[in-house]
Amino acid sequence: AQSVAQPEDQVKVAEGNPLTVKCTYSVSGNPYLFWYVQYPNRGLQFLLKYITGDNLVKGSYGFEAEFNKSQTSFHLKKPSALVSDSALYFCAVRDYRNTPLVFGKGTRLSVIA
Amino acid sequence: NAGVTQTPKFQVLKTGQSMTLQCAQDMNHNSMYWYRQDPGMGLRLIYYSASEGTTDKGEVPNGYNVSRLNKREFSLRLESAAPSQTSVYFCASSEEQGRSYGYTFGSGTRLTVV
Numbered sequence: 657a658q659s660v661a662q663p664e665d666q667v668k669v670a671e672g673n674p675l676t677v678k679c680t681y682s683v684s685g686n687p688y689l690f691w692y693v694q695y696p697n698r699g700l701q702f703l704l705k706y707i708t709g710d711n712l713v714k715g716s717y718g719f720e721a722e723f724n725k726s727q728t729s730f731h732l733k734k735p736s737a738l739v740s741d742s743a744l745y746f747c748a749v750r751d752y753r754n755t756p757l758v759f760g761k762g763t764r765l766s767v768i769a
Numbered sequence: 770n771a772g773v774t775q776t777p778k779f780q781v782l783k784t785g786q787s788m789t790l791q792c793a794q795d796m797n798h799n800s801m802y803w804y805r806q807d808p809g810m811g812l813r814l815i816y817y818s819a820s821e822g823t824t825d826k827g828e829v830p831n832g833y834n835v836s837r838l839n840k841r842e843f844s845l846r847l848e849s850a851a852p853s854q855t856s857v858y859f860c861a862s863s864e865e866q867g868r869s870y871g872y873t874f875g876s877g878t879r880l881t882v883v
Contacts, residue, residue, distance in 0.1 A: 665809075690871050699773075699859055699874035700812075746811065756802060756827065757872065761811035 658683040658751045662760035669737045670768050677732040677763045679747030687749050689730040690757065691721055694744040703745075706730060717741070737767045771795050775860050775875035782850045782882045790845040790878050792860030800863045801843035802872065803827075803835065805856040812859065818843055850882045 659682045669675045681687055688707055692700040704715025711723045721732045730747060744764050748757040773794045782788055794801065799820045804812040804827075814827030818837040832854060834846045843862075847854060857879050861872040 662811075692871075692874075697877075699876045700861075700872075701874070702871045705871055756814050756817050758814075759804075759812040761809060 658687075658749050658755070658758050660747050660749050660758055660760035662745075662747055662763045664763050665761075666764045666766065668766045668768060671739055672736050675734050675737040675741070675765065675767070677745050677747075677765060679730045679732065679760060680728050681730060681747070681749045682728065683749055683751040685752040687728075687730075687751065689721075689723065690748040691715065691719070691730075691732050692746045692748065692759075694746065694762075696743075700746060703732070739767050739769050741765060742767045773860055773862055773873050773875035775858075775878050777878060778876065779879050780881070782847075782880065784851060784882060786850050787846070787848050788850065788880075789847075790858055790860075790880075791842070792844065792875060793842045794860075794862040794873070795841065796862060796864075796873065797840070798862035798864050798873070799840070801837065802861045802863075803833075803843070803845045804859045804861065805829065806859060806877075807856050815845065815858075847880075850880075852882045854880065855882045856880060 661680045690705045691703040694700045706713045706723045714720045744762045746762050747760040776791045802817040803815040813829045816835040818824045821840045836844045857877050859877050860875040863872050
């Protein structure tokens, strides 16, 4: 069965600094990987996905993610953090069998001015 | 605006009461899902419907039932609410139960069982 780990419950960065939110996964076969963001009292919003192709995926709001097959990781990155990026971030994965997405526990990002 | 609509947004129930959470999408999506979100637990799948007329259990189905009323609507029913069902419930939809498709989420229902 597929699974996702987000090893950090919380990440704090200063505004203007680069940010990384970590995600590792376990699936059978090739993974299909997603990042979602949740702002307070809102539903989840899609940020980006990796299906195949380039290991560096670009998404919404200046975010990007790097797929690393050997390390089974899909870390979310942004070169320069904004205070408005403060939110809860979820990594999700599904495998080749078209099963529903499995989500990680989430990482709360706090960007400090 | 196109999207996924959940009702109600907030609800307080007494232990043993029943209720139905409603979800409707207007994007002509085939697949619909119910997740619950609890602190430190992330999102856990309750039930899903890959297409109209089909439903399947997810990770945490006990205490819940679902109905895929038509292509647009997917409801979640709590027959006898328990405090352990206090949570935020999210409905989501996707074009296909397919590998490359992400989900569109509703804004959630915050349920408290006392």
